[in-house]
Every structure is written in structure tokens, then in C-alpha cells.
Amino acid sequence: MKKLTSVLLCALALLALPAARAGTVLVAAASDLAYCIDALGAAFGKQVPGARVKVSLGSSGNIFAQVRRGAPFEVFMSADMAYPARLAAEGGADAATLIPYAVGRxxxxxxxxxxxxxxxxxxxxxxxxxxxxxxxxxxxxxxxxxxxxxxxxxxxxxxxxxxxxxxxxxxxxxxxxxxxxxxxxxxxxxxxxxxxxxxxxxxxIPDAGLAPIEQGAIVTTRGKANPLAARFVRFLRSPAARAILLGNGFALPAPAPAHG
Missing domain, CATH: 3.40.190.10 (Periplasmic binding protein-like II)
Structure with missing residues (x-):
């Protein structure tokens, strides 16, 4: 009987694994991502079965202000590096998660x-x-x-x-x-x-002599409680995400350094 109970518990645990991986990450994204953010979300869902990306679009400055006022966004995809860096400096985001994910033109x-x-x-x-x-x-x-x-x-x-x-x-x-x-x-x-x-x-417009439009993503302080937030930010440096961004008019930052 005990053996049967143990087998049933193991089976139930295995069935629960997909549900444990499932969840939603709330992403606030700059408006220049409007035409590729759905593709990024779909590709992320393939890598993390059951994960959903819920997106709000707006100007980077307005998103920054909304997060400061307590908006529940968990990832901030800005059209520059300055807004997410400033948010981190003010305690509204995790500085260790800030990455460049695209270069605008x-x-x-x-x-x-x-x-x-x-x-x-x-x-x-x-x-x-x-x-x-x-x-x-x-x-x-x-x-x-x-x-x-x-x-x-x-x-x-x-x-x-x-x-x-x-x-x-x-x-x-x-x-x-x-x-x-x-x-x-x-x-x-x-x-x-x-x-x-x-x-x-x-x-x-030639970019010679102009500051590059390097775009940054970061996990907000609220997003630190959701493991999918950090995972989504890391995904933005993956080959799948970079291919989507490149196909939608962006240039790309240097690949993330290999570890190990």
C-alpha cells in the first residue's frame, strides 16, 4: 500500500511540473517594439512551456514614470539604457539584470x-x-x-x-x-x-557621429519575486530573440559573453 501511495505521489508530482513552470510575466515595452514583441513572447513561450508575456506599450519615459509610481510591471524594455539604469539607481529595479538587447536606427x-x-x-x-x-x-x-x-x-x-x-x-x-x-x-x-x-x-539616417540608440531591459524590483522576469530578460540575448529583433529593423549589441 505504501509503495502504491509513493508511486501515485510521484505521478502527481510529474503531472504538476508543467503547471509549476507556467506563469505570466508583465512586460512594459517601448513603442518601437510594437511589431515584434508578440513574436518575442511566442518564442519565449516555446522555450518556457506555459509561460505568457503580457505587454503594455508606451514611451520609455512614461513607462519609467509609471514604474516609479508603483505600476506592477516586472520587466522594463526601454528604447535606451538611461531610463532602466536610472530606475535601478533609485531602487526601482535590479541593476544586476540590466542588459542591452538591441540597437535602434x-x-x-x-x-x-x-x-x-x-x-x-x-x-x-x-x-x-x-x-x-x-x-x-x-x-x-x-x-x-x-x-x-x-x-x-x-x-x-x-x-x-x-x-x-x-x-x-x-x-x-x-x-x-x-x-x-x-x-x-x-x-x-x-x-x-x-x-x-x-x-x-x-x-x-547615418549614425556616424551620433550616440548609438542602445536599448536596455531590466527586471524591476517588483519583478524580482517572479522568476520568469529574469528568465525573460536573459532570453532577449538568445539567438532566437536576436533573430527576431534583427528581422524587425534593429541592429544588435555584441553577444553576451560565454560563461564557464
Whole structure:
């Protein structure tokens, strides 16, 4: 009888293993990830059977502010390294988990066939260009990158009156799609992995002399209680995740160093 009981207990324990691995991780992600975050979540679920990734999208600055105010996010995928590093310095995240997972690129995009990109960003000085959309430089790293690129070419002051500012990169793209702006400075991930792929024309803005848009992920203080949070962050450096990111317009940071 005891042997039978032992066998039954072992069988029940084995049946319970998939349920023990199952769970949900709450991820707050920068808007430039909108078109690949589902694929990342699905790939993570294949590596960790039963795991679900629940995502909220927004500008990195707004997510940072929400986490500071107690939002229940367990992983923060920022469009820069500064916001997660600052969150860790303030005690809102685990500094030991901070990793770079992608490098963003920016491009000038327009659906308007009247304009070419032979002159690069200087096309924005054309008198026919009335509105130019960029993300908010105060909260969106891609907005800061757009401002930096325009300043580097001496155009920032000249185009100030034409700017339409989006809360994040997704809203910035919507401004151009809707005709409220003729040009937008967008992330290549937005142009590569969305319905915009192959539409209009774009000019990849050279990154020479500009700070790289290195994007970072971190486990929040709340996320330390969920083992899936740290596991998801580590997954972002895996070959499967890197392939998804590369296929969606991102460049990649150096691979994680091997251990052992």
C-alpha cells in the first residue's frame, strides 16, 4: 500500500511540473517594439512551456514614470539604457539584470511621392514641407535621436516651426500616415516590421557621429519575486530573440559573453 501511495505521489508530482513552470510575466515595452514583441513572447513561450508575456506599450519615459509610481510591471524594455539604469539607481529595479538587447536606427520616411531623399535630411528645408513628425524628445529616446540628428546637420532651428510631436514613435508614425505630417523621423523597426513596410520611401539616417540608440531591459524590483522576469530578460540575448529583433529593423549589441 505504501509503495502504491509513493508511486501515485510521484505521478502527481510529474503531472504538476508543467503547471509549476507556467506563469505570466508583465512586460512594459517601448513603442518601437510594437511589431515584434508578440513574436518575442511566442518564442519565449516555446522555450518556457506555459509561460505568457503580457505587454503594455508606451514611451520609455512614461513607462519609467509609471514604474516609479508603483505600476506592477516586472520587466522594463526601454528604447535606451538611461531610463532602466536610472530606475535601478533609485531602487526601482535590479541593476544586476540590466542588459542591452538591441540597437535602434532612425530613418526619414514619407509616403508623399513628390519628395525624394537625394539630399538626405535637407529635404526638410523644402518650402513645400509644412509638417515633420518626431517623437517627443523629452520622453522618447527616438525623439532625442531625431533631435540630435537634426542638430548635427544644422537643421534643428530651421525646422522648429514645422515639427509635430508624437507622444511615442507609434503616434509619430500615425501623424504621417494620416496626412498630418509629410515626413516623419521613425525607428527602422516601425518601417520594417509593420504595415508601413514597403510603403513610401525612406532614408536611413547615418549614425556616424551620433550616440548609438542602445536599448536596455531590466527586471524591476517588483519583478524580482517572479522568476520568469529574469528568465525573460536573459532570453532577449538568445539567438532566437536576436533573430527576431534583427528581422524587425534593429541592429544588435555584441553577444553576451560565454560563461564557464
Amino acid at each position: 532612425i530613418a526619414l520616411w514619407s509616403p508623399d511621392a513628390r519628395f525624394g531623399h537625394g539630399s538626405g535630411l535637407r529635404v526638410l528645408l523644402d518650402a513645400r514641407v509644412k509638417r515633420i513628425a518626431i517623437a517627443n524628445p523629452d520622453v522618447a529616446p527616438y525623439g532625442r535621436a531625431a533631435r540630435e540628428a537634426l542638430r548635427a546637420q544644422g537643421l534643428w532651428d530651421a525646422v522648429q516651426a514645422k515639427l509635430v510631436v508624437g507622444e511615442n514613435i507609434a503616434q509619430t508614425a500615425q501623424f504621417v500616415e494620416s496626412g498630418n505630417a509629410q515626413f516623419g523621423i521613425l525607428s527602422m523597426s516601425t518601417l520594417s516590421g509593420s504595415r508601413l513596410k514597403g510603403t513610401g520611401s525612406h532614408y536611413l
